[in-house]
Amino acid sequence: MEPSTDFNESTTNGSKQSIFQGRVQFGGQAGEFFGIWSVNILLSILTLGIYSAWAKVRTYRYFYSNTRIDGHSFDYLATPIQILKGRILAIIAFIIYSLVVQFLPVIGLLFALGFLFSMPWIINQGLRFNLRMTRHRNVRFAFAGNYGDALVNFVLLPIASVFTFYLLLPYALKRIDQYLHENISYGNKPINVNLKGATYYMAALITIGVAIGGLVIFSIFAGLGGVAINLTSFDTDNFNISTLIIPLLIAALYVAFLTIVRAVYVSIIRNHIFDSSEFEDVASFKSDLKPVEYAVLLFTNALAIIFTLGLAYPWAKIRRARLLAMATEVTIYEGALAIIDTVEEQQSSFAEEAANVFDIDISLT
Amino acid sequence: MSKHYIKGCYYYPNSSQHQQCFAASNKSQIQLVDSQQRNTLLSVLITECQIESPLPGVASELNFAGGGRFVPEDINHRWAFTHTKTGMSERLEKSKPLILASVILIPLLLWFILYRGIPAIAVYSVSLASPATVEAMGNQSLKVIEKVALAPSQLPDETQNNIQQQWQQMLDELNLDSTIFRLSFYQSDYFAANAFALPHGRVIVTDELVTLLKDKPDALRAILLHEIGHVEYQHGIRLAAQATASTIVLAVIFGDLEGITEVVLGSSSSFLQQAFSRDMEREADKYAIEKLIALGYSNNDFADAIQALQNKLDEQAQLDDSWFKYLSTHPSSQERIDFARQYTPQ
Numbered sequence: 252m253e254p255s256t257d258f259n260e261s262t263t264n265g266s267k268q269s270i271f272q273g274r275v276q277f278g279g280q281a282g283e284f285f286g287i288w289s290v291n292i293l294l295s296i297l298t299l300g301i302y303s304a305w306a307k308v309r310t311y312r313y314f315y316s317n318t319r320i321d322g323h324s325f326d327y328l329a330t331p332i333q334i335l336k337g338r339i340l341a342i343i344a345f346i347i348y349s350l351v352v353q354f355l356p357v358i359g360l361l362f363a364l365g366f367l368f369s370m371p372w373i374i375n376q377g378l379r380f381n382l383r384m385t386r387h388r389n390v391r392f393a394f395a396g397n398y399g400d401a402l403v404n405f406v407l408l409p410i411a412s413v414f415t416f417y418l419l420l421p422y423a424l425k426r427i428d429q430y431l432h433e434n435i436s437y438g439n440k441p442i443n444v445n446l447k448g449a450t451y452y453m454a455a456l457i458t459i460g461v462a463i464g465g466l467v468i469f470s471i472f473a474g475l476g477g478v479a480i481n482l483t484s485f486d487t488d489n490f491n492i493s494t495l496i497i498p499l500l501i502a503a504l505y506v507a508f509l510t511i512v513r514a515v516y517v518s519i520i521r522n523h524i525f526d527s528s529e530f531e532d533v534a535s536f537k538s539d540l541k542p543v544e545y546a547v548l549l550f551t552n553a554l555a556i557i558f559t560l561g562l563a564y565p566w567a568k569i570r571r572a573r574l575l576a577m578a579t580e581v582t583i584y585e586g587a588l589a590i591i592d593t594v595e596e597q598q599s600s601f602a603e604e605a606a607n608v609f610d611i612d613i614s615l616t
Numbered sequence: 617m618s619k620h621y622i623k624g625c626y627y628y629p630n631s632s633q634h635q636q637c638f639a640a641s642n643k644s645q646i647q648l649v650d651s652q653q654r655n656t657l658l659s660v661l662i663t664e665c666q667i668e669s670p671l672p673g674v675a676s677e678l679n680f681a682g683g684g685r686f687v688p689e690d691i692n693h694r695w696a697f698t699h700t701k702t703g704m705s706e707r708l709e710k711s712k713p714l715i716l717a718s719v720i721l722i723p724l725l726l727w728f729i730l731y732r733g734i735p736a737i738a739v740y741s742v743s744l745a746s747p748a749t750v751e752a753m754g755n756q757s758l759k760v761i762e763k764v765a766l767a768p769s770q771l772p773d774e775t776q777n778n779i780q781q782q783w784q785q786m787l788d789e790l791n792l793d794s795t796i797f798r799l800s801f802y803q804s805d806y807f808a809a810n811a812f813a814l815p816h817g818r819v820i821v822t823d824e825l826v827t828l829l830k831d832k833p834d835a836l837r838a839i840l841l842h843e844i845g846h847v848e849y850q851h852g853i854r855l856a857a858q859a860t861a862s863t864i865v866l867a868v869i870f871g872d873l874e875g876i877t878e879v880v881l882g883s884s885s886s887f888l889q890q891a892f893s894r895d896m897e898r899e900a901d902k903y904a905i906e907k908l909i910a911l912g913y914s915n916n917d918f919a920d921a922i923q924a925l926q927n928k929l930d931e932q933a934q935l936d937d938s939w940f941k942y943l944s945t946h947p948s949s950q951e952r953i954d955f956a957r958q959y960t961p962q
Binding site: 279287292300349350355438590 | 625627628630631632633634668669671674683684685687691708709711714715717718719723725726729752753756757760860865
């Protein structure tokens with residue numbers, strides 16, 4: 252697939268003619284998305300959940316179409332009927348599962364075990380569907396993972412890491428990310444991903460350091476709060492406003508703590524994944540997400556959602572998408588003009604919906 | 617042909633190749649022309665173009681039969697020939713009155729579904745559950761709890777027999793089936809002084825509770841009646857059915873709104889559980905008090921029992937009720953004691 256140009260002399264950079272370099276652009280507007288979001292939820296409730304399939308497609312289309320590289324947007328291609336069918340199947344499976352767990356806990360344990368072994372399949376199908384439904388220019392993405400690799404990476408390695416006092420966990424996480432990304436292709440062009448275990452261990456150490464620091468501060472505040480509760484309950488039997496505010500403050504601190512820890516880890520790993528991935532001769536990536544900036548964003552998002560009783564959700568989602576887009580730089584090379592779409596039709600969204608309903612998070616950061 | 621040209625980008629079928637161009641349309645045809653020389657790239661019948669349902673903030677692209685696509689640069693451009701039907705969702709999503717109505721209606725509808733609809737469905741669906749299912753459910757729950765939190769009772773046989781006799785006498789007086797309502801004793805560090813009922817009619821009393829109330833047989837009777845109340849009203853299965861139904865409803869409505877499920881619904885669904893459970897405790901309290909009076913005992917027995925449990929709790933930890941009331945699965949003890957003491961039979 253080498254472009255036959257005169258520049259084809261040296262091995263690496265020399266042969267690549269970059270035709271574009273720039274940030275990913277995100278054009279979504281909070282006000283606009285608020286309308287889509289609220290009306291879609293209302294319609295979903297009024298149609299007893301049926302419209303939620305349309306709502307999902309419209310939400311995805313809004314975010315994909317507003318994300319642009321070099322002026323070309325992404326497209327979300329799934330149809331509401333595909334989503335609806337998948338969702339109905341997934342919900343039937345979920346109803347059976349939760350009835351069994353609630354009413355027959357012993358058989359429920361067996362079900363959970365069966366679920367563990369079907370999880371790799373569900374994850375693969377979900378990724379396959381999601382990537383096939385993603386298009387940029389007129390070329391769709393694809394995912395080529397297989398059951399065996401998924402079983403090793405999502406089930407066996409994480410379990411093994413428990414028995415090594417989690418010493419193996421960063422390695423297991425690296426393997427998961429490697430698996431998730433190295434099986435992606437853009438049309439007929441496979442991706443090259445080269446993640447390093449050392450970075451994952453570094454990220455884990457930094458995250459643990461931040462967590463310990465945070466815990467010390469948190470416990471000082473919680474201790475003070477605890478003393479204050481005892482004092483107030485001592486002299487009043489009745490309702491007292493401070494008995495409400497202090498637990499709320501502790502809860503807010505707890506959210507802050509979690510978001511900071513999460514932001515630190517996610518930003519280190521996201522930057523590493525983008526920096527180590529490329530579609531050879533087509534595109535390379537760079538991510539410079541700043542942990543502090545991302546933590547502040549996630550924390551203010553959580554606060555806004557809590558204090559507006561959920562109304563700030565569209566604003567929070569748009570803000571996050573914009574920050575992530577701005578932190579991502581893409582370089583496009585000449586090869587990008589000669590990609591051919593190879594994806595065949597007919598895909599079921601069952602597994603993806605099953606993954607959603609059963610709460611398996613497989614987001615590609 | 618109108619002279620109105622729409623600037624945009626043409627994407628070749630199944631390929632990453634594209635070209636900047638202009639589109640012009642008349643009543644039956646769409647023509648794409650090159651940006652420089654005004655050469656015609658493509659000319660298609662409108663009937664062979666597909667347009668996806670318009671979405672605010674997203675360009676309305678033309679999909680041609682062969683797989684090519686034209687995407688207008690102006691995201692707000694809408695094609696004159698689109699059917700009014702396809703634009704329906706977009707018009708609703710842009711309608712200020714409807715957006716405002718959603719903000720008000722969504723919480724109201726959710727409240728109605730979760731607090732009225734689902735409990736009603738749960739009561740109905742529980743009446744459909746066969747006794748064999750209920751029996752299996754109760755036995756399996758007991759097995760799990762036994763493994764996790766219970767140990768064989770250390771109470772002397774004499775104490776156990778006395779209470780079993782009192783239990784049997786109470787069942788006879790209330791005309792209840794002793795093959796369904798069964799009483800068992802267990803030692804439990806986890807539950808401490810406590811009693812609970814399983815859906816199939818087995819009532820578990822901990823050694824710690826019997827010891828706590830050894831001088832107050834009337835108070836123990838009141839607690840046993842409270843547990844019988846739970847079984848009579850099928851609270852265990854109702855709670856399970858409600859938990860299942862609310863999870864499903866929330867999953868359907870908010871299926872893919874990950875953020876809000878985490879932050880808002882994660883907590884509200886467990887608040888919901890506790891609210892249901894508090895209502896059920898009140899129902900069982902009322903049952904116990906009514907039966908105490910019907911059997912010729914005093915409603916104060918129940919208040920005494922709760923008082924004894926509360927005193928025990930106070931010894932262990934000084935907790936402030938006004939905050940924890942919202943987080944506990946039971947109504948506050950004072951509320952229950954007052955309710956029992958002030959109860960007047962209708």
